[in-house]
Amino acid sequence: MVRASEDDFLAYVLAPPTGETPEDKEKREQQEAEARRVSEAIDEQIRQEKVALKKKKKPVKVLLLGQSESGKSATLKNFQLQYARREWAEERASWRAVIQLNLIRNVIQVLDIVAREMSAVDADRRAGLSSDSDGEALREGPAYAFTDKHRLLKLRLGPLRTVKADLETKLGPGSREVLSTTTESATPFDSAEQLRRPSREFFINSSNGWKSALNRLRSNTSRLEAPTSPIRRRDAEGDEITDVIVGCKNDITSLWEDPIVQQVLIHRKAKIEDSPGFFLTDADRIASHDYEPTDHDIVRARLRTVGVQEHRFVLNEGLSAGREWLMFDVGGTRSSRATWSWYFDDVDAIIFLCPISCFDEHLREDRRINRLEDSYLLWRSVCSSRILSKTQIILFLNKCDLLHSKIKRGMRIRDHIPSFGDRKNDSITVMKYFQSHFKEISRQSSPEPRPFFVHFTSVIDTKATAATLSVVEESILRTHLRNADLL
Ligand SMILES: Nc1nc2c(ncn2[C@@H]2O[C@H](COP(=O)(O)OP(=O)(O)OP(=O)(O)O)[C@@H](O)[C@H]2O)c(=O)[nH]1
Numbered sequence: 306m307v308r309a310s311e312d313d314f315l316a317y318v319l320a321p322p323t324g325e326t327p328e329d330k331e332k333r334e335q336q337e338a339e340a341r342r343v344s345e346a347i348d349e350q351i352r353q354e355k356v357a358l359k360k361k362k363k364p365v366k367v368l369l370l371g372q373s374e375s376g377k378s379a380t381l382k383n384f385q386l387q388y389a390r391r392e393w394a395e396e397r398a399s400w401r402a403v404i405q406l407n408l409i410r411n412v413i414q415v416l417d418i419v420a421r422e423m424s425a426v427d428a429d430r431r432a433g434l435s436s437d438s439d440g441e442a443l444r445e446g447p448a449y450a451f452t453d454k455h456r457l458l459k460l461r462l463g464p465l466r467t468v469k470a471d472l473e474t475k476l477g478p479g480s481r482e483v484l485s486t487t488t489e490s491a492t493p494f495d496s497a498e499q500l501r502r503p504s505r506e507f508f509i510n511s512s513n514g515w516k517s518a519l520n521r522l523r524s525n526t527s528r529l530e531a532p533t534s535p536i537r538r539r540d541a542e543g544d545e546i547t548d549v550i551v552g553c554k555n556d557i558t559s560l561w562e563d564p565i566v567q568q569v570l571i572h573r574k575a576k577i578e579d580s581p582g583f584f585l586t587d588a589d590r591i592a593s594h595d596y597e598p599t600d601h602d603i604v605r606a607r608l609r610t611v612g613v614q615e616h617r618f619v620l621n622e623g624l625s626a627g628r629e630w631l632m633f634d635v636g637g638t639r640s641s642r643a644t645w646s647w648y649f650d651d652v653d654a655i656i657f658l659c660p661i662s663c664f665d666e667h668l669r670e671d672r673r674i675n676r677l678e679d680s681y682l683l684w685r686s687v688c689s690s691r692i693l694s695k696t697q698i699i700l701f702l703n704k705c706d707l708l709h710s711k712i713k714r715g716m717r718i719r720d721h722i723p724s725f726g727d728r729k730n731d732s733i734t735v736m737k738y739f740q741s742h743f744k745e746i747s748r749q750s751s752p753e754p755r756p757f758f759v760h761f762t763s764v765i766d767t768k769a770t771a772a773t774l775s776v777v778e779e780s781i782l783r784t785h786l787r788n789a790d791l792l
């Protein structure tokens with residue numbers, strides 16, 4: 306009933322006036338056509354303005370790729386430190402627990418190596434094998450003169466194992482390294498199946514990642530405190546953990562500085578100071594109730610990325626000031642790579658990291674695979690991706706500081722990379738050699754010619770990295786504006 310009367314009313318309003326002459330009718334129809342044209346023009350203008358606004362507002366999208374421990378998260382931290390200082394300051398206090406865990410891990414790593422040697426020495430002694438009648442050592446390697454001091458240190462540092470477990474529970478799966486994988490391929494994201502993107506939310510909101518771990522911790526520290534002030538109020542659990550660490554401070558330093566312990570580490574070729582998250586030389590500072598992580602500590606802290614973590618910030622420095630950047634930090638272990646391709650679409654730039662110091666190392670998750678070989682495979686696959694054929698790719702040949710120190714210690718590249726041949730074994734030659742290899746792979750495998758952007762980096766050096774990132778930011782911003790037709 307109601308419907309009929311509405312229709313009647315519309316028909317009445319739209320009906321031509323009664324007694325309309327043919328001239329009036331023509332005039333009326335012209336006016337109506339003009340009104341329609343104006344209305345459509347306005348609609349089109351609004352649509353175009355909306356599109357332009359959307360383009361302008363579209364965040365700059367960057368994807369960080371590379372194997373595990375290549376320095377993706379450390380690069381992201383540098384980016385935050387330089388361009389998004391507010392977020393950086395807000396997260397500072399939360400890194401304290403991560404750094405405490407890193408330190409404890411270092412201690413336990415040393416303790417385990419020393420404990421193995423101690424039991425070997427004890428076993429030899431029990432079997433009467435430690436020396437022959439002339440007092441000559443029979444066991445392979447030096448016979449370490451362990452004393453009661455070492456046994457006592459082992460005992461007194463024991464409680465740190467419980468603290469380690471507590472911190473790992475608190476920080477989630479990212480606090481543990483992956484030690485095996487069922488993923489045989491270096492590039493599981495290659496298959497057509499993986500290119501189909503399911504709901505991204507699942508991964509971005511994963512409760513396992515770095516950001517989530519920090520958020521969980523952050524909720525435990527007071528929100529009322531100024532971000533840069535010392536942390537005064539903490540949760541009871543955090544206090545207990547800190548108490549134990551502070552109580553162990555002198556023993557930690559004593560263990561690390563002990564000449565026999567150092568002798569064991571040298572003999573076992575355990576270069577703990579080169580491992581991710583090394584903080585033993587900072588124990589005095591960290592094992593304190595007032596400890597607040599410095600910028601350098603945070604960049605060096607190790608917390609594995611699980612899944613894909615989205616970091617969204619409006620830059621408050623640099624050319625992009627006021628513009629939103631969206632950075633995706635992915636987990637780099639082989640089992641985490643299957644989902645990478647879901648993020649390839651619509652990305653302005655990829656920063657690909659390869660740690661070039663790793664020519665003699667193997668993947669933690671698969672000890673058969675040389676790290677450099679794995680990086681080459683990854684790089685080839687990323688360069689050859691059709692979806693990324695127009696995407697800007699920037700290569701960071703990272704961990705140059707560790708490469709220098711390995712070469713200074715006398716390591717020879719050709720012992721690990723036979724194709725290096727008789728080239729000069731110095732840092733510059735080695736860096737150029739690796740660079741040319743990556744460049745050649747890019748040239749051979751890219752579906753269409755693309756420029757080769759490369760930077761030699763040590764991203765724990767925040768000052769040098771700031772200079773690199775300025776160049777990178779400008780270049781990515783230009784690409785973004787060009788992609789959005791704003792240049
Ligand atoms: N010495 C040195 N250490 C570095 C460098 N870059 C990164 N690191 C350290 O190496 C460790 C691993 O770096 P991350 O940034 O966590 O590595 P990632 O690529 O994010 O690793 P996943 O999250 O497992 O994929 C951290 O402790 C970093 O501080 C570097 O250039 N030199």
Ligand SMILES: [Mg+2]
Pocket residue numbers: 377378379608609610634635636
């Ligand atoms: Mg990471």
